Amino acid sequence: MIPYARQSISEEDIEAVVRVLRSDFLTQGAEGEKFEGAVSGYCGAGHAVAVSSATAALHLACLAMGLSPGDWLWTSPITFVASANCARYCGASVDFVDVDPVSGNISIASLEEKLVKAEREGCLPKVVVPVHLAGFPCDLREMRALADRYGFLILEDASHALGADYLGGKIGNGAYSDATVFSFHAVKMITSGEGGMVMTNRSDWAERIRDLRTHGITKDSSKFTETSHGPWYYQQIELGMHYRLTDMQAALGTSQMQRLPEFLERRRFMADRYDELLGDVPVKTPVRLADRLSSWHLYMIQVDFGGAPFAQKRFYEAMRSEGVGIQLHYIPVHLQPDYARQGFQKGDFPNAEALYSRAVSLPMFFGLREEDQDKVCDKLKAVLQA
Numbered sequence: 001m002i003p004y005a006r007q008s009i010s011e012e013d014i015e016a017v018v019r020v021l022r023s024d025f026l027t028q029g030a031e032g033e034k035f036e037g038a039v040s041g042y043c044g045a046g047h048a049v050a051v052s053s054a055t056a057a058l059h060l061a062c063l064a065m066g067l068s069p070g071d072w073l074w075t076s077p078i079t080f081v082a083s084a085n086c087a088r089y090c091g092a093s094v095d096f097v098d099v100d101p102v103s104g105n106i107s108i109a110s111l112e113e114k115l116v117k118a119e120r121e122g123c124l125p126k127v128v129v130p131v132h133l134a135g136f137p138c139d140l141r142e143m144r145a146l147a148d149r150y151g152f153l154i155l156e157d158a159s160h161a162l163g164a165d166y167l168g169g170k171i172g173n174g175a176y177s178d179a180t181v182f183s184f185h186a187v188k189m190i191t192s193g194e195g196g197m198v199m200t201n202r203s204d205w206a207e208r209i210r211d212l213r214t215h216g217i218t219k220d221s222s223k224f225t226e227t228s229h230g231p232w233y234y235q236q237i238e239l240g241m242h243y244r245l246t247d248m249q250a251a252l253g254t255s256q257m258q259r260l261p262e263f264l265e266r267r268r269f270m271a272d273r274y275d276e277l278l279g280d281v282p283v284k285t286p287v288r289l290a291d292r293l294s295s296w297h298l299y300m301i302q303v304d305f306g307g308a309p310f311a312q313k314r315f316y317e318a319m320r321s322e323g324v325g326i327q328l329h330y331i332p333v334h335l336q337p338d339y340a341r342q343g344f345q346k347g348d349f350p351n352a353e354a355l356y357s358r359a360v361s362l363p364m365f366f367g368l369r370e371e372d373q374d375k376v377c378d379k380l381k382a383v384l385q386a
Ligand SMILES: *Cc1c(COP(=O)(O)O)cnc(C)c1O
Pocket: 052, 053, 054, 055, 056, 079, 080, 082, 083, 131, 157, 159, 160, 182, 183, 184, 185, 194, 195, 196
């Protein structure tokens, strides 16, 4: 089976992890700082804080932004559940903004319409989480203009978008947002096994996130409420979590960062090649815009299944039985039972629901061979014609 995604681990990656295993320190330490420096340097972000997952990163960024009970966080329904769950960890409420039917990213028109209504009703969001679906950057400049006008913070869920370019800068540089989160889960752009990172240009937030990732504990005497008892002393100054990344994971992450340019180049080559191979196939290939460049975490096409019942399921099964592990991204979050209990229902976000019935992610990863890609396209044509 050709999978839809797969990590690439080199001998250098393995050696980097083994070096840590042979050293005196395994938990968060110097390797973590190196990894943070590698990612912040690459993106041009002021600060980076490595944590155990992107989910943890989203949670801590929301806490640093002051998201609390009574507040609202808005995100896209076409995402992994973590983009929304972070609000609820903080006791805040979630709402969604419908997507652009072409890119699958939050639609600026829908966002503006919803903001106008929310302002009238006195329930403007505190935080909006745009998701760069498949690695294709959202309309951040337009979102920034709305954020300045309506007073919300922008937290980018860039779990797919490490290496993507937007208006001449890297996603993660914070040019149009308040913080950005990356994921280093095995199928993402680079991996540390599990892992995530918060990027921000706010030094006060970075410092608070560092404390929060380790139980809310500090050893900085300037923050103590009484004089230090001695060199061993620390204080828990607020309730935090244990969200640290190990040095084994960080070493893998740093090693993978060195390979990111190569990963991006290959994915861009494969995306161009898919566009060509699918030129005469009745599917919609991914959108491109001159002012931004996708990282191509996913290669998502749209297939019109004509509304026939189970056509999409039959297609999925037929492709799998031909050895092509396609994937569907994403089940709209508002349709999850746990979100239905929050009052959401079918029909609430029609573009998101329509996209879910059409979107198909084709295999896309560094080690995908051209002959695999030819096979994917041949099988796709055959199954669509059957
Ligand atoms: C993978 C992913 C996450 C969660 O990442 P973890 O590192 O597994 O916590 C969040 N949002 C999106 C869009 C993702 O794809």
